[in-house]
Amino acid sequence: xxxxxxDDRWLLEEEPEFTRIVQRVEGQARAEERVRLLALAYxxxxxxxxxAAAVVFVALAGTGLVSGDPTATWVLGGIGAAVATLVxxxxxxxxxxxxxxxxxxPWARTSGIVLGALSLLWVPLGTLVGVLTLYVLLQDDxxxxxx
Numbered sequence: 498x499x500x501x502x503x504d505d506r507w508l509l510e511e512e513p514e515f516t517r518i519v520q521r522v523e524g525q526a527r528a529e530e531r532v533r534l535l536a537l538a539y540x541x542x543x544x545x546x547x548x549a550a551a552v553v554f555v556a557l558a559g560t561g562l563v564s565g566d567p568t569a570t571w572v573l574g575g576i577g578a579a580v581a582t583l584v585x586x587x588x589x590x591x592x593x594x595x596x597x598x599x600x601x602x603p604w605a606r607t608s609g610i611v612l613g614a615l616s617l618l619w620v621p622l623g624t625l626v627g628v629l630t631l632y633v634l635l636q637d638d639x640x641x642x643x644x
Contacts, residue, residue, distance in 0.1 A: 528638040529601075535609070535633045536598035542626055543591030546584055554581035606643040609634050 557577030561570035594612055597605025613630025616623035633639055 524638050525642065528636070528642045531633045531636075532598055532601070532639060532642065535630060536595045538626055538629065539591050539595030539598065539609070539612075542622060543588045543595065546588035547592065550581040550584035550588065553577055553584065601643060603643045606634050606640070 554577040557580070558570075558574040561573030561577075564570065564573075590608065591612060594605050594608045598609060609630050613627045613634065616627035616630065618624075619627075
């Protein structure tokens with residue numbers, strides 16, 4: 498044994514209650530880490546969706562403006578606005594859920610499960626996020642973290 502270094506292993510061997518407490522704290526730390534990584538995934542994926550909405554609008558509206566044709570400007574601008582609104586509207590719940598997961602809000606777990614199930618249909622990135630979401634948020638230690 499190194500001089501000046503405490504050896505608390507005897508506590509683990511002689512105190513089963515202490516062992517249970519240590520295991521519970523370690524489990525909670527792992528659950529918090531999984532939820533934090535999931536929240537960051539939500540923020541990145543849905544943030545990219547919001548950015549894509551802006552790019553689509555600028556590209557379509559810009560193409561209409563560059564063409565010089567007023568009808569093309571109106572049609573492409575309208576299509577760009579519609580697509581951007583749809584994609585942006587789909588990104589907002591994911592961003593809000595990601596923030597809620599970071600703050601361990603109980604509603605964020607429910608919202609995450611719903612969005613995770615819906616994301617399974619969005620192949621391939623959404624499927625990955627959906628599987629990850631359901632895997633993380635349906636575990637008992639994570640459920641306990643949000644209660």
